[in-house]
Amino acid sequence: ATLVGNATMRDLLFGLDVQTIGERPYKSVTELEMDEGIRTTTTLNVKASELGLRVFPEASVYGGPLVGCHVGADVAADLLAVGMDAIEETVMLVDVGTNTEVVVGNRHQMMAASCPAGPAFEGGQITYGMPGYDGAVESVVLENGKASVITIGGAEPQGICGSGLVDLLAELRRTGTMSELGVFHEGVDQFYFVPERGMSVSRSDVSALAQAKSANYCGQKIVLRRHGVTPGEIDRLYLAGGFANYVDVRNAASIGFIANVPEDRVVKVGNASLEGATIMLMSGEMRRTAERMVTEIEHVELETTPDFFDIFVDGCHFNPMEQGPET
Helix, strand or coil: CEECCCHHHHHHHCCCCCHHHHCCCCCCHHHHHHHCCCCCCCCEEEEHHHHCCCCCCCCEEEECCCCECCECHHHHHHHHHHCHHHCCCCEEEEECCCEEEEEEECCCCEEEEEEECCCHHHCCCCCCECCCCCCEEEEEEEECCEEEEEEHHHCCCCEECHHHHHHHHHHHHHCCCECCCCCECCCCCEEEEEHHHCEEEEHHHHHHHHHHHHHHHHHHHHHHHHHCCCHHHCCEEEEECHHHHHCCHHHHHHCCCCCCCCHHHEEEEECHHHHHHHHHHHCHHHHHHHHHHHHCEEECCHHHCCCHHHHHHHHCCCCCCCCCCCC
């Protein structure tokens, strides 16, 4: 069996102490031991019986290598899935979630960061927010000030999920109903997207979404800048994760949720970590490739960036990220 996940999830599953991951420098005990020369890789190998995994008791269970700090083995699996070890062009991988991970580069040089976006786009902290279940509003279009919605499964609206929230914010901006600062016009403090059921997005909801979006914005902006490229110079943007699979790319870029890479260069790769884990499971050579690749990735600490706060404030605005050189 092969198991991947962020550093905390992986280490908890293997019974390791995760306290060090929550304290600077935010490293797994396997990373610290590797730094001290105690081990040569952050991977884990145990027998299934040690984990209580209900497969053949003597089966080997492989925990994938960590990229660094909060960027875990799931991202290493993503990189295998997209073939980052063989890519010559400059590409960007964004794995969207409560913690969004960003990797920029190619086979010669890679930089990575973890963005603590929080659960807002997964339904948390939002009045009518919900996960992507039946009845969740997944698509929104505004016409003449009124919302036309599509729900998952065609069911009666029960709330709104991440892709619906991205659409709603983009449409509010497109129609001028909301300013770039997230303020509704005409003195109102909420917008009803399903008025017949009393469902609305409030000013406080928009504020929570702005901060979650800005975490994603900061991670992408800072890693791009550290690598020395602009969004317009990215040859491909890989969007990974279940949420990213359903998001409208144009709308996401228009509000700064993802970098403003030309739309025809964006590739949705779905659950790439599952594909990468499968590759690791099937090939010892590819496991070694992943183990080597993660040691060559530079981890970028967002919060120590001198102008982090200024970038975060910019990211709270509902505007696209600049494609070209900074002014």
